[in-house]
Amino acid sequence: MNAAKQAARVTVGTEVSEHTVSPYLFGHFIEDIDDHMPAMLAYPLRNMDFEEEDRDADGVSGCWYPLGFGKHARFALEPAARGHGGHSQKIRLFNKDRCAAGIGQRVQAEAGVPYRLRIIARATREIAKLHVKLTDRGTGELLGFLELGIRSHRWEELAGSLSATRSCADAELQVWAVPLPAAEWEDSVSTGLVWFDHVSLLPERETGLLKKEVFEMAGELNAGIMRLGGNVISLYHWEDFVGPTDLRPNYVNEAWEEAGHVHKYFGTDEFVALCRQLGVEPQICVNAGTGTAEEAARWVEYCNGGADTEMGAFRAANGHPEPYGVKYWEIGNEMYGPWQAGVCSPEQYADLYLSFAEAMKAKDRSIRLLGCGTARDSLAPGWNRKVLERAGHAMDYFTLHIYQGSNFFPIDAGTPGPDRFKAMVAFPEVVRSLFGEVEELLRSRDELKHVKIAVTEWNAMYFPNPDFPNAHTLEAAVANACMLNEMMRQSGLVRIANFSDLVNGWVGGCIRVGDAYERMKKPGWSGKEGIVFGTATYHLMKMYAGRKPHRLVETNVVCDTFDAGPSKLPLNLNGLKKVDVVGCLSENRDALTLFIVNRSLDRIALTCDLSPWRPADGAVVRELAGPDYEARNTVWEPDALREEVRGAGLTDSRWEGELRPHSVCVLEVPLHVASPVPSRIG
Structure with missing residues (x-):
């Protein structure tokens, strides 16, 4: 690290792109992976339908346990209620x-x-009755109580409201079966029996079934679009997860060993409802692994068909008479990967895609279809070329999943920190190469020139590290800022991007609920299971999307350079600029925004020359920075890293400031209405 402060200069020109910056570049991603669903959703109880097996040989399902002091009481799992999954x-x-x-x-x-x-x-x-209690597990203190009468030998629904007198991180829900007085009955063949098929709690303040804090944080991301997909989608049969939740079956999540059961309480209807409440466009990936074209077509009709269609009538019967109008449909998830159910060759996928596309388009000609590509040709050599040549004419978008880090660089837990940092922040150069390869294929054939790129999963991805969640760090946020900058630069070609994931799941989830992460830390180790906070990348995504960039403005950057080191790709990553900048104009041409990333470990004195644009008063700079590139938000310090906003005084249409090491700045400058009419680029 250099002791002396370095200098950089950004000159903003007047040329503006013909194309817009798509708001869908700031999209996010929901998948049923590990603890994503339980962390995201507001239900505090697990195993609500007793779907889990009796792991402890105590006669009770999964994480439930027996209560009582009776010497003879018996507990057992039985088949569920008629039409229900799991057990009773x-x-x-x-x-x-x-x-x-x-x-x-x-x-x-x-x-x-x-x-x-x-x-x-x-x-x-x-x-005769049930007693429902909330207690403090440590002291036995009663925190809440509700009595419910039970009247039938047939299944019946019982409901009520339960509140806690105080908050308790280590509480217990108890459901007691209370018998009649002893004098009123005798033990016999079929006496003293009670069966539970479902027990759930849902806070009245939930929104879109999400925890209130999660919903509010998700709303602040201004995501634009939200994807439902992931590995589990290749084993997901959507018709099982619509309609009354009690009648939805319980499936083991075959895609992820630690995920338990597919969360049946968040299906198509709930996903679309959440998207509408967040003000984002729903994007659905269909099952091309174990599903069929007909199944996918029915899904389209369920979402978009009128009530006079078979599936539209099914949707209406489920309480949703108006079509959802889901526009974006992705056919298959990572079908090239050996980890994917239904993995296939590029030729097989292309033929499968065409059959799906024909069936789905027959239900709604207006939908936009996304075909499966790969950013890692070594996994399936020639995949992109073969798929595009065979099926690209029927695609609107070609998808890539891009996880920067050990996929593209020889880095691991033993790599010195500064060397790892330089590799991670070379994100723009890596994806520029990947985008360029796809663009070359698209431009080589007339029937492909309409196809755009959708990066339907992306993030910084590190090597397994049980001692440190690298993806939560400022370093990861700086790398991800570089990725966002490059996607904005390439926004004539790249129109959709979904950050992976929204909540928990694998270690990269940007909203964190509790203290667990991936398969490395179990819940409860810190005593702060209920905390909800954002990673550094959460604050980055919020800072970028909130500016609503509309068109690119040319910028010229003069600064020092660095070498990123060897890559697994055939790339020369020497002489990279330490300062990465993208300029954007607002839709009304009343604001100019510079997205500035210091991808070095040095302080840099920066001058931004904005003179062609006649800046007005009121400029501000938003900064995401920290004392170290490995700094991160934790359950103990959830706000250690967050966006800081301050005024930015201009002198003669110039802003002069200091870029802290490994930092991201967004400079927002109001413009006079009489700013010059820009020329066009791109």
């Missing part, structure tokens, strides 16, 4: 024990938040 949880009480019995589950309770309690149960006549 049976408890048998004996009069001679003279006591109640029940089931419990550890939960976090929050004061001042009424919870909607819902139970599906049945019982013999000896069980």
